[in-house]
Amino acid sequence: xxxxxxxxxxxxxxxxxxxxxxxxxxxxxxxxxxxxxxxxxxxxxxxxxxxxxxxxxxxxxxxxxxxxxxxxxxxxxxxxxxxxxxxxxxxxxxxxxxxxxxxxxxxxxxxxxxxxxxxxxxxxxxxxxxxxxxxxxxxxxxxxxxxxxxxxxxxxxxxxxxxxxxxxxxxxxxxxxxxxxxxxxxxxxxxxxxxxxxxxxxxxxxxxxxxxxxxxxxxxxxxxxxxxxxxxxxxxxxxxxxxxxxxxxxxxxxxxxxxxxxxxxxxxxxxxxxxxxxxxxxxxxxxxxxxxxxxxxxxxxxxxxxxxxxxxxx
Ligand SMILES: [Mn+2]
Numbered sequence: 001x002x003x004x005x006x007x008x009x010x011x012x013x014x015x016x017x018x019x020x021x022x023x024x025x026x027x028x029x030x031x032x033x034x035x036x037x038x039x040x041x042x043x044x045x046x047x048x049x050x051x052x053x054x055x056x057x058x059x060x061x062x063x064x065x066x067x068x069x070x071x072x073x074x075x076x077x078x079x080x081x082x083x084x085x086x087x088x089x090x091x092x093x094x095x096x097x098x099x100x101x102x103x104x105x106x107x108x109x110x111x112x113x114x115x116x117x118x119x120x121x122x123x124x125x126x127x128x129x130x131x132x133x134x135x136x137x138x139x140x141x142x143x144x145x146x147x148x149x150x151x152x153x154x155x156x157x158x159x160x161x162x163x164x165x166x167x168x169x170x171x172x173x174x175x176x177x178x179x180x181x182x183x184x185x186x187x188x189x190x191x192x193x194x195x196x197x198x199x200x201x202x203x204x205x206x207x208x209x210x211x212x213x214x215x216x217x218x219x220x221x222x223x224x225x226x227x228x229x230x231x232x233x234x235x236x237x238x239x240x241x242x243x244x245x246x247x248x249x250x251x252x253x254x255x256x257x258x259x260x261x262x263x264x265x266x267x268x269x270x271x272x273x274x275x276x277x278x279x280x281x282x283x284x285x286x287x288x289x290x291x292x293x294x295x296x297x298x299x300x301x302x303x304x305x306x307x308x309x310x311x312x313x314x
Pocket of ligand 1 (some may be wrong): 025
């Protein structure tokens with residue numbers, strides 16, 4: 001029998017969360033469920049471990065639904081878009097202490113949760129949640145449709161990555177039928193960048209190095225850059241997109257210096273090379289075509305490791 005999320009909906013309050021510093025997919029799926037529970041008059045609290053601020057290019061989502069009054073304990077928790085409990089950040093403890101932990105995800109094999117509704121082949125967590133809503137005859141109103149579409153747009157790179165299947169388009173079409181506003185969402189996410197952020201992007205372009213033998217493009221952003229250009233670090237998720245533009249590359253990497261001096265890496269692949277495998281050397285993860293990791297090593301060391309791994313794969 002197929003798992004139903006409704007079977008795990010108790011009288012509340014229910015906690016809804018996802019990975020630390022949530023993206024459009026984690027936010028979109030969490031808010032969509034919250035909106036459904038609200039419609040059923042079931043109390044739920046949505047929050048994430050947000051170390052910086054929520055990105056302004058996703059502020060078409062109902063940010064006001066984030067709760068600032070969490071309970072100490074929840075019987076039931078829904079976790080979205082989070083393959084590993086350590087990625088819950090400060091909410092790991094409260095999640096793992098709950099009686100029922102329902103994980104809805106499209107990551108490969110989440111390592112926790114009492115109930116898992118997952119499909120690693122789905123393009124987004126909102127796709128998994130959409131199917132679930134449909135299977136369970138849950139009505140998707142306009143607001144929910146906007147949330148679900150946001151995850152679908154961001155995780156497919158606006159319907160361009162290889163995970164963009166015909167089902168993705170069918171779902172998008174249905175969400176538009178339910179009132180989702182594709183052009184408004186796309187404009188907010190991709191159609192506008194603050195001037196400061198755009199000039200920072202030009203700096204990142206300047207720093208791109210192309211290793212032609214390995215078809216590998218990489219660049220780096222430092223903490224000082226954020227200060228120099230007065231850009232918030234959470235507003236720079238799009239920077240990897242300009243690195244992956246390099247036509248001669250199949251793998252792209254953006255190294256991002258963190259406040260504590262460590263580094264994060266964003267990896268993208270448009271070929272056969274599985275960047276999830278590369279990210280896993282550093283204990284990171286994600287998907288075949290898009291992954292991330294953290295490391296305390298130097299950028300030089302990180303680059304050397306990755307180049308070694310690419311060399312093995314080609
Ligand atoms: Mn996702």
